[in-house]
Amino acid sequence: MPKRRVLSLWFPRLGAERLIRQDPMLAERPFIVLRDTGQMQVIASMNAHAQAAGLTHDQPLRDAQAMCPEVLTRLQNPRSEALFLTSLRRWAGKFSPWVSEQAPNSLLIDITGCAHLYGGEEPMLAKVQDDCVALGLSVQAGVADTVGAAWALARYAGQPGAQLRSGDAIDQEARATRSRAVKRRHWERGGAAPRVGELPAQSYRIAPPGQTYAALSDLPVAALRLSEDNKTQLLRLGIRKIGDLLGQPRAGLARRFGRDLVMRLDQAMGHQPEPVSPAAPPPRFAVRLSFPEPIGLEEDVLAALDRLLPRLCQRLKDKSQGARVVRLQAFRTDHSMQELEVGLARASDDPHRIRPLLAMKLGDLVSDYGFDLLRVEAPLTEHLSSRQMTGHAEAGRQVADRLARSTAMDDLLGRIGARIGLERITRVHPAESHIPEKSHSILAAAWSEPFAEPWPDYQLDRPALLWRPEPVTAPDTPAVPRGFRWRGRSLTLHHARGPERLAPEWWLDDPDWRSGTRDYWDIICAEGDRLWLFYAHGGAISSGWFCHGSFA
Incomplete structure (x- = not known):
């Protein structure tokens, strides 16, 4: 081996x-x-x-x-x-x-x-x-028998040797030469280790098999991937090379510097395993079917889908995944390819819910010379809840919940989305705000759930249509006008309900609310219009009457 x-x-x-x-x-x-x-x-x-x-x-x-x-x-x-x-x-x-x-x-x-x-x-x-x-x-590269050694060689190989020449030790020099010795102090004899990124131009180093000790002995201790505290302590003790550590008692090193130093040293020398863990490839959910003779009829393509979709859905079930997007690729005999893509409103691993969506778009395929291969894949998936073992009572309750929760609405969204796009279908949820413009949020129907709780009571009196406040010609008084003009029409009051006073958010400067506090009225006109009017009491701009919406 x-x-x-x-x-x-x-x-x-x-x-x-x-x-x-x-x-x-x-x-x-x-x-x-x-x-x-x-x-x-x-x-x-x-x-x-x-x-x-x-x-x-x-x-x-x-x-x-x-x-x-x-x-x-x-x-x-x-x-x-x-x-x-x-x-x-x-x-x-x-x-x-x-x-x-x-x-x-x-x-x-x-x-x-x-x-x-x-x-x-x-x-x-x-x-x-x-x-x-x-x-x-x-790039800088290093090759060795271990992960730690290769890491060290890639970053620190090519540094000057650590052998001390005769007479270089400061304590052996005369006093007159000590100052000059300090000035030429090298990282091996008291200076800081070279910074990573300031390495020589040599691009790589190779440690021959079985020679990890010799390859790492002259490298600085920073090549062991140590913490900053351990590196600082080692430098204070004068230990600057990995070779200085190899001859030290392991028990003393672990007691003084912790187990991290000993572990890194063992990993670099191969005494402790450190595997290379490759990234797992992303799961791919795709199936294909080739034909001995080209096909071109829509019935033949549907028959092929009846064989492909169960296999695809089984792979999804094995990984507890549900398809959100399904893509059909049809390869023609002239070496060209056409593809169709449909989206689901809810992730699903049921072939009976995917097949109708693909069948709706089969008319877009052009089979001039016929298809000799079909491929179906799910490029976008979501996790589905895994199956759990339960008792009879709990299992009965879950079955009842599944029966009560019909997928008809999700299938309808999928069919409409296949024609106009899922992003065009939206739903409205209530929001935590009394400001009319912020009292609801618009969400994509395919990526949201229906609002399960009752709507707040104060939002039930809101109009179905809202627009930016439009000025109304009426007397500038808080009293409801008997007659007013709006959008070039003269309207007469028949019934009024209100007022509902709303104040702007004090922490925001909304240009539409610079007119100050508002008194909202539900106005029914003799002409049949039902409008949502408010009287602005004035603030940064003058007071007056405005129309904010219409009840359907």
């Missing part, structure tokens, strides 16, 4: 280069991507020009602009960067099927038994480098 080999790919400028791919002009000047910490904006990623100008990761924006006034900035979009990393994971699948994402900017690939397909590990990494250059990405 081949020895396990792991490839770590680190994209140090992923956030900046993702935006540069969209706008190549950003690559011509120093460019940084900012992360908002809540108190200030710091650098999350940058291009090569910004790094050459001396900017560093996690540096505040104000310091970066002081060092490089011409720097270009963009805000970070973590979701878009995560989606871009997912697309890179799919690209990395050409090297091995075992690819795992490590947010925010790296990939882990188990290349055990795969390197020979490219002629070895070095040709494989050369291919990785060439692909990343074509994609406009900077």
Whole structure:
């Protein structure tokens, strides 16, 4: 069995280069991507020009602009960067099927038994480098026997050696030379470890099989993926290289620094397993049926659907999923393809509810030369409640609930939606507001449930039609006018009910409510109109009578 080999790919400028791919002009000047910490904006990623100008990761924006006034900035979009990393994971699948994402900017690939397909590990990494250059990405790679070692080599390989030359120790030098020794102090002898992202230009390192100790000994302790507290404590004790830890008693390390340090050390050296867990592929619900001879009649297509839909719905049931969108693809003998798509008002795994929707749109298919393959898939699904074991009483109650809850309305919505679109069908729900314009909310019928509770009493007296307040010609007094003009018509009062006083929301400045408090009246006119009038008592604008709606 081949020895396990792991490839770590680190994209140090992923956030900046993702935006540069969209706008190549950003690559011509120093460019940084900012992360908002809540108190200030710091650098999350940058291009090569910004790094050459001396900017560093996690540096505040104000310091970066002081060092490089011409720097270009963009805000970070973590979701878009995560989606871009997912697309890179799919690209990395050409090297091995075992690819795992490590947010925010790296990939882990188990290349055990795969390197020979490219002629070895070095040709494989050369291919990785060439692909990343074509994609406009900077990459650093490391190959080792363990995940921790590959991660460390990708980020810290190529640092200066840690061997101390004779006479370099400060306590062995004369007093006169100590000040000069402090000035040339290296990270291995008291200075800070190099920052990630300030690494040499060498793009990758390979640790030969079985030589993990030798490959990691000269790397800084930061390469062990330790917490900041552990790194600070180790530096204070003068432990700066991984090789300094390998000879220390494990019990003392665990007692002083905690189990995290020992665990990371064991993972890097291969004493504790750390698998590469690839992302599970998204479930796909699709079935197809090929024919020995082309078909073209609608009856034949329906007969094929009668065989395909039960298979598709069974796959949905096995995963406790219900289809919201069903797509039919018809492949013709002239190598062209037509497709139909229908939406369901409620997720369903019942073929008898899907078949009528597809049958309504079969007339849109053009079978000039006939179809030799049909494919049905559910690209959009929702989780359905799983089945549970219950007693006889509970099972009877559930059956009664299912019988009482008819799917006729959902099927009707689906049929209408297949013709005009589900997004055009809406329903109204009451809202928690006494303001007429905000007393209800309009929801998509296919993605909402009917309002189960009784409507509030104060909303039962609202008119069926509402519009923006229109001025009414009437005396400017709170008393209900006996006659008034509205929309060019003279109307006479027959009956009035009210008033209902409503005040505007004091915390909002609504232009329609700058007329102040309103007294609403339900007016029945002698001409047969039933209107909803109100008298505005005046505020930012003058008082007067207005018409706000009409009762159907």
